[in-house]
Every structure is written in structure tokens, then in C-alpha cells.
Amino acid sequence: MSFSVAGEAYGRFMGRFSEPLALEFVEAAGIRPGQHVVDVGCGPGALTAVLVDLLGADAVVGIDPSPTFVDSARERLPGVTIVQGSAEFLPIPDQSVDAALAQLVVHFMADPVTGLREMARVTRPGGTLAACVWDNNPGGGGPLTPFWDAAQSVDRAATGETHLPGTTPGDLGRLFRAADLTPTQDTTITVRVEFATFEDWWEPYTLGVGPAGDYVGGLDDETRDAVRAACRQALGPGPFHLDATAWFVSAVR
Numbered sequence: 481m482s483f484s485v486a487g488e489a490y491g492r493f494m495g496r497f498s499e500p501l502a503l504e505f506v507e508a509a510g511i512r513p514g515q516h517v518v519d520v521g522c523g524p525g526a527l528t529a530v531l532v533d534l535l536g537a538d539a540v541v542g543i544d545p546s547p548t549f550v551d552s553a554r555e556r557l558p559g560v561t562i563v564q565g566s567a568e569f570l571p572i573p574d575q576s577v578d579a580a581l582a583q584l585v586v587h588f589m590a591d592p593v594t595g596l597r598e599m600a601r602v603t604r605p606g607g608t609l610a611a612c613v614w615d616n617n618p619g620g621g622g623p624l625t626p627f628w629d630a631a632q633s634v635d636r637a638a639t640g641e642t643h644l645p646g647t648t649p650g651d652l653g654r655l656f657r658a659a660d661l662t663p664t665q666d667t668t669i670t671v672r673v674e675f676a677t678f679e680d681w682w683e684p685y686t687l688g689v690g691p692a693g694d695y696v697g698g699l700d701d702e703t704r705d706a707v708r709a710a711c712r713q714a715l716g717p718g719p720f721h722l723d724a725t726a727w728f729v730s731a732v733r
């Protein structure tokens with residue numbers, strides 16, 4: 481999985497969606513000043529930055545397995561504790577935070593149920609667990625849906641991201657229940673992102689970020705051109721906007 485890219489590349493590819501999503505996610509999770517929060521799978525810090533604005537640098541810990549993203553988050557947010565680690569083995573004590581949040585991470589965990597259980601372990605009783613993942617359902621509303629729909633129309637080897645846990649309807653709630661967490665909210669969040677030109681949208685797909693970046697990077701020139709042409713046919717030359725929808729689930733510890 482290509483999360484060993486520079487934070488800047490991530491920002492251009494996915495940060496353009498995850499930055500606005502973070503504002504909505506924090507609101508939906510009910511995070512309030514005075515709380516201490518861990519951002520699990522913080523990446524280069526899209527959600528971490530929103531939490532720091534709301535809670536202060538001392539009240540936020542970010543954790544991510546990617547060394548390049550850890551470096552980017554530390555550079556972006558001086559004074560915030562950013563630790564290299566994974567959801568499945570969170571390097572913080574039991575019941576040490578008021579809330580554990582994971583934005584666009586559960587579907588990349590090696591073991592999502594263990595990761596959610598770990599998030600519960602580090603959260604105080606009565607605290608908040610919340611996660612969101614993109615809607616990867618075929619024909620659904622995720623930011624990658626136009627890309628994978630177009631790729632699959634010209635390349636039968638394009639696997640898409642539907643198989644990732646939590647990304648089809650009801651599956652994130654199922655993972656919470658499998659981790660012995662009863663969802664108190666099981667809903668969606670949608671953010672709108674504007675693109676001035678098709679090229680603005682396409683070019684970050686060539687930066688090697690995540691499964692889609694891995695896929696594009698592995699294509700021969702002819703197939704990559706065919707995928708690009710199918711995307712352009714579907715989206716047009718621009719300007720256009722995409723409404724990107726994430727599944728959102730929260731629970732009380």
C-alpha cells in the first residue's frame with residue numbers, strides 16, 4: 481500500500497477531500513474543547529490540524545505507521561505529539577483519551593476489529609469512538625468512484641477498492657459491532673470539492689498515493705492513456721465538482 485509517499489503528494493491526491501471531511505467528522509463526532517483525543521492513522525495531519533485548532537496542541541496525539549506521513553504531520557503541527565504506530569497496537573495507555581477518531585483509516589487496517597478494540601481500550605468509559613471511510617460501493621458516492629468506474633470500463637484487471645473492509649453499505653457498523661461497540665450513529669457525511677480542470681483532478685492520480693496511485697503507476701502507457709480518456713469522457717474537461725460521501729459510525733465506550 482502506497483502511503484510511503486510525501487505528505488504533499490497525499491495532500492494533492494486525497495487531502496483535497498480529507499481536509500473538508502475532517503471539519504464535518506469532528507462536528508459529527510461531537511468533539512468539544514477540553515477533551516483529549518487520539519487521531520488514529522493521522523497521515524500528514526488533515527484531521528489532526530482541525531483537532532488542534534479546536535482543542536490545542538497539548539490535547540491531541542496523532543498516530544500513523546507511515547514514516548513519511550509522521551514526518552509531514554510533525555512538520556505541519558509543531559508541538560503536537562505524533563507517534564509512529566498502528567491502530568492494532570496503539571502506543572498509548574488504557575483509558576487515556578476522551579475520544580479516539582479514525583478518519584479514512586479502518587479500511588486500511590490489517591485487522592480492523594482489533595484496531596477498533598484498541599481504540600476502545602485507550603478511551604475512557606463514556607468517551608467517544610468514531611470512524612469514517614469512503615463509500616467505495618460500485619456506482620456509489622466516494623471520491624474514487626468516478627476513477628474506478630472508468631478504469632473498470634476499459635481494464636478488466638482494475639480491482640477497485642470495494643473489497644476494502646467497511647466501505648460498502650452497513651459494513652462499518654458491522655465492524656464496530658464485531659469489536660463489541662454498539663453504534664450510536666451510523667450515517668453518512670458528504671463533502672463537495674471543486675475542480676477547475678480535468679487535469680487538476682487527474683494529475684494527482686499519477687503520484688502513487690494509495691491503491692489508485694499504485695494501480696496507475698503499474699499501468700503500461702497504452703492502458704494508462706485509455707483509463708485517463710475514460711475518466712475524461714465521464715467527467716468532462718472541467719470545471720466540475722464531486723460530492724464525496726463517507727460512511728460515518730460512532731459509539732460510546
Ligand SMILES: C[S@@+](CC[C@H](N)C(=O)[O-])C[C@H]1O[C@@H](n2cnc3c(N)ncnc32)[C@H](O)[C@@H]1O
Binds near residue numbers: 499523525549568584
Ligand atoms: C487515506 S489515509 C487517511 C489519513 C488521514 N486520516 C486523513 O484523513 O487524511 C490512510 C492512513 O491510514 C494509515 N494506516 C494504514 N494502516 C494503518 C493501521 N494499521 N493503523 C493505523 N493507520 C494506518 C496510513 O498510513 C494513512 O496515513
